Amino acid sequence: MPLPTRVLWAERNFGSCTRVFAINTRHTWRYPLYSPPVTQNRLYNAYPALDTSYIKPKTYFGLGTTGHVESKHYSPKHNEVIEFLNSNFQFPRKTANAEELAIRCPKCRPRKGTYYTAIIRTDKGTFKCSDCQTVGLWYEYTRRFNDSELSKLFSTIESLGFRSNFSKPKEEIERYSTLMKDYPEVIKWFEKSKGLTQETLEIFKVGVAKYHNIDPSNSLREEFCITFPRYAPYYNHADQIEPDSQIVRIKAWSTESEETVAFDPPSTVTGLFGYDLVPHHGEEIILAGTEFDAMAAYQETKIPSTCLPHNSYQLSIEVLPLLERFSKIYLWFDDDVAGQDAAEKFAEKLGIERCLIVKSLNGQLDGPVNAQQALEAGKDLKEIIKSAKPLQHEQIIGFEWLRDSVYRELVNPDQVQGVQSIDLPGLNQVLKGHRRGELTIFTGTTGVGKTTVLSQLSLDYCKSGVNTLWGSFEIPNVRLAKKMLQQFAGKELTKENIKEFPIWAEKFQQLPMYFLKFFGSTELTKVTAAMEHAIYAFDVQHIIIDNLQFMLAEQARYHNDRWELQDRTVGTFRRIATERNVHITLVVHPKKDEREFLDINSIFGSAKVTQEADNVVILQRRITENGEIRYLDIKKNRFDGTLAAIPFEFDHESLKIRQLTKLDHDSRLKIRRKAH
Numbered sequence: 001m002p003l004p005t006r007v008l009w010a011e012r013n014f015g016s017c018t019r020v021f022a023i024n025t026r027h028t029w030r031y032p033l034y035s036p037p038v039t040q041n042r043l044y045n046a047y048p049a050l051d052t053s054y055i056k057p058k059t060y061f062g063l064g065t066t067g068h069v070e071s072k073h074y075s076p077k078h079n080e081v082i083e084f085l086n087s088n089f090q091f092p093r094k095t096a097n098a099e100e101l102a103i104r105c106p107k108c109r110p111r112k113g114t115y116y117t118a119i120i121r122t123d124k125g126t127f128k129c130s131d132c133q134t135v136g137l138w139y140e141y142t143r144r145f146n147d148s149e150l151s152k153l154f155s156t157i158e159s160l161g162f163r164s165n166f167s168k169p170k171e172e173i174e175r176y177s178t179l180m181k182d183y184p185e186v187i188k189w190f191e192k193s194k195g196l197t198q199e200t201l202e203i204f205k206v207g208v209a210k211y212h213n214i215d216p217s218n219s220l221r222e223e224f225c226i227t228f229p230r231y232a233p234y235y236n237h238a239d240q241i242e243p244d245s246q247i248v249r250i251k252a253w254s255t256e257s258e259e260t261v262a263f264d265p266p267s268t269v270t271g272l273f274g275y276d277l278v279p280h281h282g283e284e285i286i287l288a289g290t291e292f293d294a295m296a297a298y299q300e301t302k303i304p305s306t307c308l309p310h311n312s313y314q315l316s317i318e319v320l321p322l323l324e325r326f327s328k329i330y331l332w333f334d335d336d337v338a339g340q341d342a343a344e345k346f347a348e349k350l351g352i353e354r355c356l357i358v359k360s361l362n363g364q365l366d367g368p369v370n371a372q373q374a375l376e377a378g379k380d381l382k383e384i385i386k387s388a389k390p391l392q393h394e395q396i397i398g399f400e401w402l403r404d405s406v407y408r409e410l411v412n413p414d415q416v417q418g419v420q421s422i423d424l425p426g427l428n429q430v431l432k433g434h435r436r437g438e439l440t441i442f443t444g445t446t447g448v449g450k451t452t453v454l455s456q457l458s459l460d461y462c463k464s465g466v467n468t469l470w471g472s473f474e475i476p477n478v479r480l481a482k483k484m485l486q487q488f489a490g491k492e493l494t495k496e497n498i499k500e501f502p503i504w505a506e507k508f509q510q511l512p513m514y515f516l517k518f519f520g521s522t523e524l525t526k527v528t529a530a531m532e533h534a535i536y537a538f539d540v541q542h543i544i545i546d547n548l549q550f551m552l553a554e555q556a557r558y559h560n561d562r563w564e565l566q567d568r569t570v571g572t573f574r575r576i577a578t579e580r581n582v583h584i585t586l587v588v589h590p591k592k593d594e595r596e597f598l599d600i601n602s603i604f605g606s607a608k609v610t611q612e613a614d615n616v617v618i619l620q621r622r623i624t625e626n627g628e629i630r631y632l633d634i635k636k637n638r639f640d641g642t643l644a645a646i647p648f649e650f651d652h653e654s655l656k657i658r659q660l661t662k663l664d665h666d667s668r669l670k671i672r673r674k675a676h
C-alpha cells in the first residue's frame, strides 16, 4: 500500500515501549497522522511499505503530547476513520450499511451484552450510541479517545533497552510451528505430561527452535526450546475491516530446564498468545496464567484463550487495548493466594462488570490449582468455567469469598508470608518474606552499601516475579542499572568481555523492572503521580525510593519545615503502600551519628518515620582487628516481631553480598576477642 503522504516521526521511549508520533506533512504538521501517537510496530503494521527515507527518526517535534485533531470543523480524509479505528485496536464491525461501522461507544460501557452499541460513519466520523444516546462529531470521537486512560502518555518511567525486532528473519520465526511435526517426542511429552493434543499445539502454532539460555546459573549456550508465538492484528490495506494476524513476539521455553529461556524480541510489544484465534465478532476470552493453561482451557471449552504476556502477574498497558473489545473476560489464574490476588487486581483494572473469576479448586480443599492441572487430573473444565463468579464490590464482601480466602491462607502459609529471598535466606527467617502493603525504612551511614544491598535484594525479588519500580534520586539510573547488571551477571562486564553485554542486557530487560526518570530534588506530587501510574500500567508491587533526603532536598526553608515535609512524605508513602497494596522501601539517612552501631533513634527526622514503618532495617558496620563485619540489622518487624542482625560479606566481582555462616562469623569475632 502506498504511503498517502510524506510522514515524519518523532520517537520517544515511554515505559517499556517506544511511541512514535507520525506527522502528516501534507497538512503542514497540523496534526499527526495518528492520534494518539502509535507505537513503531503499529505504524509499520499500518504501512508495511513505509519508505524509511520518509522518516526522520529520533526527532521530537514538540506537538501537543496527545496530538488532537485541532479543529471542530475538520472532516476526516478518505479512509482516515477506518485507519484511526484500526491503529487504535477498536476492531470496528461491518453493518448492513456500507458507510457505517459498529464500534464501541467512546463514552459508555453497557452493563450487559455487547459493547458495540455505537455506529460511526466512515466518511464523516460522526457517531451515535444507541445505549447512552451520545451523538458526536469526529473531533469529539478522537478527543474522547485521546482523553482516555489508555492513551495518556507516560514520560516519567523508563525501562532498559528497547530492541523490538526479531533476532532472526521473520520467515524463520514463522517456520517454527511447522517444525514441530519433526519432533514426535515433544508432541508426546505435551500429551503425556500436559494433556494437550497435537491438534491444540497446531491451533496455537506452538513450535520448536534453539535459543540462548542466559540465566546466570546456566552457561551461555543454545537450548532446544518450545516456542509460543504472540499474535497481533495486522492490516494489509487502509480500508480493511477484519484484520489478519501476525507474529510479533516469541516466548522460548526449555523443556530441559522447564523455564523461559528468552523472549524474542525482548521488549514488550502489543501481542497475545492465541489472539489470532479470536473471531472478529468474538465477545469473550479466557485470560489464563500460562500458555499451558490457555491451551488446556481452549482445548476443553473452545472459548478463545490467551495468557499473561510476561512470566509474572503483570497485565501491562501495551496489551490492554487488545482486551477492550470483549464484554466477558474469564480470569483463570492459579487458585492460590498470589493467583487470586492478581485476578482481583486485574478485574478492577479491566472493569469488574465484565470479568468473571475462575477458581480451579471450585471450593474443594485440594486438587488441581489451574486449567492445565485440571485437564491433567481429568476434571471437567466446562463445569469449572461455568462456576466462575464476578468480583464482589470492594465494600460488600460475601461470606463465600472470605471463606475461600481464609482457606487459601491457611493451606499456603508460605505465600502469606511473602516472596522469599533467594540470595539472603537469613532474611526470610527474620522477616519471613517480602509482603505487599508494607513500608520498610532502610538506613545506614554514608557509603555503607545501602544502594548496593537494595539493588541486589530488589533484583532478587524481581526475579521471583515482583514487578519493581526504582526511584533513584541520588545516583543516575545509568549507574544504578550498571550496578544491577553486574549483580545480575554475577561478574563485572568490561571492555574485554563486552561481547556478553547484549546477552545479559536482553535477559535483564525481560525482568519487570522500571525506573523513575526523576533525579535529585523532586516534588512529592510528581513522584506519587508517577508511582500511581506505574502501579496501574505495570502492576508494580515494590517501589524503592533512594533516598528521602535527596528527593526532598532544598524544598523546605527552615529546619522545622524540613521535618514537617519529611513526615508528610513518609505519611503519603505509608498511605500508598496500604491503599495500593505495594511494598515501599524508603532509604533514609541517619542523623549525624558517630557511634559505631546505629539504633532506631538514629534515623533522621521525627519519630513518625519509624512509627509509620512496618520494618526498619539498618545496615551496620562493625570494625574488628580482622577487618570489619557488616550486618543487616532488623530493628522492627511488625509481621511477627522477630529481630536479628544478619552478618554478611561483600564480593567485589559481583557486587553482591553473601550471608556469613555462624561459623565464619564466630571465627571472625573470635580473632577480634583474642586480639583484645
Ligand SMILES: Nc1ncnc2c1ncn2[C@@H]1O[C@H](COP(=O)(O)OP(=O)(O)OP(=O)(O)O)[C@@H](O)[C@H]1O
Binding pocket: 444, 445, 446, 447, 448, 449, 450, 451, 452, 453, 474, 630, 649, 650, 655, 657
Ligand atoms: N559490604 C560492602 N563492603 C565493601 N564495599 C561495599 C559494600 N557494599 C557496597 N560497597 C561499595 O561501597 C560503595 C558505596 O556503596 P553504596 O552506594 O551502595 O552505599 P550507600 O550506603 O548507598 O551510599 P550513600 O550513603 O552515599 O547513599 C560502592 O562502591 C560499593 O561497591
